[in-house]
Amino acid sequence: MYVNQDLAEFSDLAYKTAVALYLVSLAVSLVYYGMLRSATEARRERSRILGEAKAAAAEKVAVPVGAGSGADAGKDDRSDVSGIASGSLSEADLPKTFQIDAIRAKHRRADMWGGMTQTIIWLTVAVHLLFLVTRGWSAHRFPWGNLFEYVSVVSGMAMVIACVVLRRKSMRVLWPWLLTPIIVLLFYAGTELYADVAPVVPSLKSNWFWIHVTTVSFGGGIGLVSGMASLLYLLRRAQPKGEEHGILGKIVSPLPDASKLDALAYRSAIWTLPVFGLGVIFGAIWAHSAWGRFWGWDPKETVSLITWLLYAAYLHARATPGMRGKPAAWINVLAFATMVFNLFFINMVVSGLHSYAGLN
Template identity: 55%
Template sequence: MQVNQNLSNFSDVSVQTAFVIYALALFFAAFYYGKIHTVIDGRRARDAAKADEKSKVLVGAGTETVASSASGADQEVISLEELAAREAKANKIGGMTQSLIWLGVVLHVVAIVLRGLATGRFPFGNLYEYVLMVSAGVIVISSIALQRKEWRTLWPWILTPTLALMFYGSTKLYAESAPVVPALQSYWLPIHVTVVSLGASIGIISGIASLLSMLRRWQSKGTEHGIFGKLAKPLPSANKLDQLAYRLAVITLPTLGLGIVLGAIWAESAWGRFWGWDPKETVSFATWILYAAYLHARATPSMRKIAPWINIAAMAVMVFNLFFINMVVSGLHSYAGLN
């Protein structure tokens, strides 16, 4: 089928526009992050002042109770009205961030659809198109999973790597719209790649949540210090982040497993064997094993402390599979459009 170059060009413009909107959303997300920081400082200053007043009353009453408010002694105590105004302004900025993200998602999805229409096939034929799918999946799934206000502080941590992925995909991995190679001309292509890209998207978010839970556990609430403490202060608690990572990993494991099984069925149809320890197959299976190990460690009290590290390792291996195996290692899955 002849490629419709106009639709292909419109797809490229949609990707670029989505990138700009995501970048603008990142700016607002970072601004929101800072506003929440000041709200937290205001709350803690007020709590410390109340504790100080209570201790004075108790001491004045002749009790032996001693209370310390040193943590809030150097913070400005603001009125409830000012604190409410700060929080309302922060929530407004957070809402604007989410609106921009949804606008970017619409353009992102339009770019994928136009790419498919331009070539008359599902847009999964090369690594550039796969990166478009995975990055869109990360943003859509994050928008669904992070709807509560307390999760909005995760957006800078999600948008930054997503933008980096989109930038690299649109510059170094970009491939002109063209028909796929004969080996990919199969109805298994959209089925297998859709499931795998969905699993990868969920796994990336889960890995980021585990990484942030480790940061939050190191910089626990009320004891933050240094630069990393300032970065961690607006984040939810370590337990909430760990729970988010776990819930997402519970979905990632069977999704990636299904993708591997579907790939094996396609391999039998295309190459006459279900499994051949091709580099892509091997690393994909290793990734699945790591997610299984994470869930096992998460459910085992004696291994629970190392569980987040296993989840982070699983994400790292998946990213390694996405780039190094596709771009450097030669194998039966070398369809990145770069070989």
């Protein structure tokens, strides 16, 4: 079947545009991240100053007024200190940076950049999907016949899912952490894995091709979001909210509470397990129709099964009181790392029946 070269060139242009927009999205999200960190630190510093003032005032109230100061003077001193201790410290007494109006203005500016980030990301995802549609349309097939296309599909699925789960303002702060691996994947795919638009190899001409790959790609996209959430959960556990220290503490200070990150990882993994499992089952059915057997312990089949078992182990650990927390999160991170290993190393290095998915 012929290839529409005009659409193929347009799809390549859409891919480059999507990568450029992802870079812009990352830059804007980093500005938002930095402004939110500045506003958060200013609010915490304000609370610290007020807390120290109250403690000092309370201590001063407890000390009797010195003799010879006069009854009126003693009354005035106690009145001033009582005002501070009760929390009525004047805004004018605080540095301008830590006054409530300045902090609110910082949060408003940060929210504006957060909204810009969300808008640009939605536009970027639309261009990403346009690339996938035109890529497949130009060859009259589904756009995942080689590793370049497969990586593009998985990253696109992950971004669509992320746009849904990160739509709340409180979760927008996670965008720099998710955009970074997406950009790395797309850059590597575009520079090292790129393949010209062409019809698929004969072994992929099956109805099970798009069913199997679509399901696995969707499961892998959800797994990417879940794995990153668990990784950030571990970082937040190492740097509890309000107790950050060092350079790492400054970097992670805008992140939500560990409980929110853990909940995001868990809710995502709940979907990853059945969807990815269905992808493995569909692959087994396709293998039976193509090779006459459901399972042959091919390297990719084996690692896919291990990945699915790790996600099952994570959900089991997450539901077990003694394993909940860091142990469960590490299992989820390991599952995500195994999925990435399966995507690149197994496809490109290990010889097996799935090796055609590499650079053909």
